[in-house]
Amino acid sequence: MLNAVALELRELKVDVEQVVKEQQLFGLKELSLDPMNKCQTELTPLKQLWDIAAIALTQMQNWRRTILADLDIDTISTMAQGFVDQVEALVGIDPSWPVVDELTQSLTKFLKSLPMVEQLRSSSLRNRHWKVHIFLARTFLACNFFCFRI
Numbered sequence: 673m674l675n676a677v678a679l680e681l682r683e684l685k686v687d688v689e690q691v692v693k694e695q696q697l698f699g700l701k702e703l704s705l706d707p708m709n710k711c712q713t714e715l716t717p718l719k720q721l722w723d724i725a726a727i728a729l730t731q732m733q734n735w736r737r738t739i740l741a742d743l744d745i746d747t748i749s750t751m752a753q754g755f756v757d758q759v760e761a762l763v764g765i766d767p768s769w770p771v772v773d774e775l776t777q778s779l780t781k782f783l784k785s786l787p788m789v790e791q792l793r794s795s796s797l798r799n800r801h802w803k804v805h806i807f808l809a810r811t812f813l814a815c816n817f818f819c820f821r822i
Contacts, residue, residue, distance in 0.1 A: 674719045681712055719763035723773050724762075728755040732782060745790045752783050 685708050695702045735748055756779045759765075765772060 674722050717762050724758050750808050752779050
């Protein structure tokens with residue numbers, strides 16, 4: 673939806689710029705492009721945030737569906753931290769917006785869980801270790817290293 677709005681805004685801006693040129697040609701009072709420029713300035717980081725959120729959440733879903741034995745924790749950690757850094761680097765985005773807060777919290781919680789996932793991947797992990805993790809997590813895992821997912 674934001675893609676369509678951004679495209680429509682660009683097309684509208686081209687049309688208005690043409691009208692302004694024609695107004696200048698005939699010596700008429702010119703339309704101001706300030707509201708459009710402001711709208712475009714506000715829309716750009718919002719669209720960037722939307723895109724980062726969509727990619728990050730999709731990627732996290734993909735990681736969660738991956739079998740523990742197939743995970744590359746270093747790559748996952750780097751990518752997840754990259755998403756956090758991208759969100760924090762956005763100019764024009766208010767960090768108090770719920771979407772920013774929830775996305776950052778989701779990624780941060782995910783990053784905090786990766787050291788445990790790394791430990792679970794260890795080839796030295798035995799059934800007794802799984803039992804300890806099951807007890808600490810207060811949940812039943814009818815699984816082991818070869819079928820466990822994040």
